[in-house]
Amino acid sequence: MEFNLLAVLIAALSSFVVGFIWYNPKVFGTIWMKEAGLTKEQIEKGNMLKIYGLTFAYSFILAFIMMPVLVIHQMGAISMVGGSQLVENAKPSYLAFMADYGDVFRTYKHGALHGFISGIFLATPVIAINGLFERKTWKYIAIQGGYWIVTMTIMGSIICGWK
Template identity: 65%
Template sequence: MEFNYLAVLVAALVTLLVGFVWYSPKVFGTIWMNETGMTEEKAKQSNMVKVFGLTIFYSLMLAFILPALTIHQMSALGMIGGPEFIETAKPSYAAFMADYGDAFRTFKHGAFHGFFAGLFIALPITAINALFEQKSWKYILVNAGYWIVSLTIMGAIICGWE
């Protein structure tokens, strides 16, 4: 099973596209600005090259780990030590891959795992930080919702795109 670098790259760009819609004033942008104390003037002072550059970098990090969370066959590959050990793996690995090599490799299944990664990883991390920062539940739900939607779409792309 080849690692799909193109799917990872495309999935990483999802955070920008979802963020563009999610944080627009017509969706949740106004709520987010109110909850963070952000203003238009303050936003314009940001170094946008830095912000978007690091966003892409961190999104690539997320997309790079998602195959391990969304593609079951990656676990089987990990059990034998990685791609370099396919030729020397026991026959049971080849039999497993022959039987299940494409099982659960769908956009729907990837979205399922991406959603649960958002719900059980992104939401708790966002909520814990926000609680210590004394942020509101609106803040938590807007930001965690963004990650749940982003990871759902990212998981779908990575798992479904063979």
């Protein structure tokens, strides 16, 4: 099983697609700006190259770590033999295991499930904690948490299902 860089890149880009829809003024954009205490003028003054560049970098990091840790179970087995570069030296039990289970649960649906669970139990609590200390409203926390639940669901689906 090889690392699928293209799947990680597309998963990272999916955060933009979801964001363009989620934060559209006709969806949650207007409410989010109000709850964040931002005006349209402040949004327009932002350094968009920096914002979008760093957003892609962080989305890539998230998608990159989702692959081996959260959505593809077989990556754990590969790590037990020291990584993909050492697979040829693995014991016969590893090879038998991978022959039996190498593609088990490698579906878009299964990846979406793990992405969804990760969004609920990893991303949303972090956002909620930050929001509480920043004195943000529950509406703000729900919008931000919802975005990451949807985004991580899609990321997980792409990463796990794309073989």
